Amino acid sequence: MNATEPETAVQQPLHPPSVPQRRGAGALFMASGGIYLTAEFIAAAAWTDPAYSYTHHFTSNLGVRGPVTAFGQFMYSPLWWVMNTGFFLFGLVALAGVIALRGLPAKRRVPAVLMAALLAIGGILLSLFPGSGESADSGGTDYHALGAFVGFFSANVLIILLGRMHGHLGITRRLGRTLVGAGTFGFVSLAVHMAVLASETGVLIGLTQRGIIYPFLISMIIVGVALRKRRLPAA
Template sequence: MRPEQAKSDTAVHPSRRRAGAALMTSGGLFFTAEFIAAAAWTDPPYSYTHHFISNLGVRGPSTAFGQFMHSPLAWVMNTGFFLFGLAALAGVLLLRGLPGRWHRPAVASAALLATGGVLLAFFPGSGDVTDSGGTDLHGVGAFLAFSAGNVLAILLGRMREPIGVSRRLGRGLVAAGVLGLISIAAFLAVLASGAGILIGLVERGIVYPFLIGFVVVGAALRRRRTATAGRH
C-alpha cells in the first residue's frame, strides 16, 4: 500500500466522526456545566477570575482556602466533572487504526483524565479532608485532570497526521497543552503566595486551552469525515 493511500485510509476511518463528536462533547459538557452552575450562584455572585472552578461543585455554605463556597447547583458541576473526562476517553478510544506509539500514550492520558474527573465529582473540594489531615482525593483528581488533559492535547497535536488534521491545528493543540502545563506552575505559585490574586483566572488557564482544543479538533475530525464521505 502506498503512503498516500494509507494516509487517506486513516483520514476516512469510520470511527473518526464519532471520535470527533465525543471530543467536542467533552469540552461542551464542561463549559455548559460550569456556566449553569456559575449562573445559579448569585449571593454573592460567582467570579470567574477569583473563585476556584471546584467551588462550583461544593453545595456549602462553607469556607476553605480563603474562599466562601455556596453552589446551589453543585450537582450540575459535579455531573460535568464526571462526564467530561469519560467523553474524552471515549473519543480517544474511537481513534482506531493509529500506530501504537501514539495510541497507547493517548489512551493512558485520557484514562487518567477520566479518573481525575470522577474523583473531582465524588469528592468535592470543600477542604474538609485537608483540615482533618486525610488524603485530599479532590486534589488528586484535579492534578490528574489538569496534567493529563494538557498532555493529551499535546499528543493529539503531535499525531495530527495519523488522525488527519491540519499542521496548523496540530501546532495549536501542542501550544494549548504547553500553555496549560505552564499555567499549572503559575497556579501553584499564586496558591503558595496566599495572595489569591486572579487565581480563578489562572486556574482556567490550565483547563480552558485543552478543552477548547478538544472541541476544535473534534469539529475538524467531523468535517474531515463528512467531506471525504461526499467523494465516494
C-alpha cells in the same frame, strides 16, 4: 506490461482512521468540552449573592454544596450537582473519543489512551470528593486535589499528543501546532497557578486555574469539529 498479465499490487499509503470512526470520535471530543463548559456556566449562573467570579473563585467551588469557607473562599453552590455531573462525564467522554480513534499506530494510540484514562479518573475524583477541603483538614488524603492535579497534567499532555499525531488524524499541521501550543500554555498556567497558591495572596486565582483548563476544553472542541469536517485523502 502485457494486457493479459495481472496488474502488480501497489502499496497504498497509510491513512487516518475511517470516516465513520473519525466523525464519531469528533462528536465525542466536542461533547467532552461542551459538557464541562455548559455545566460550569449553569452552576455559575445559579451562584448569586454575591455573584460567582470566574477570575477569583476556584472552579471546584461550583461543586461544593456548602455553605462552607475553605482556602479563603466562601463556597455555596445551589446547583453543585450540575458541576459534579460535568466533572464526572467530561473525562469519560474524552476517553471514549480517544478510544474511538482506531487505526492509529500503537506508539501513538497507547499514550493517548493512557492520558485519557487518567483524565477520566481525575474527573471522577473531582465529582465524588467536592473541593471543600474537609479531607485535608481531617488529615486524610485530599482526593479532590489529587483528581485536579491528575486532570490538569493528563489533559494538557493529551492535547499535545493529539497535536503531534495530526498527520494520522488527518488534520492540518497548523492545527497540530496550535494544539501543542495550547497544551504548553496549559502547563505554563499550571506553574503560575501553583505560584499564586504558594503566595497565599489569591490574586486572580480563578483566572490562573482556567488558564490550565480552558485551552484543553476549547482544543477538544476544535479538534472534534476538524475531525467531523475534514475528508480523507483519496487512495
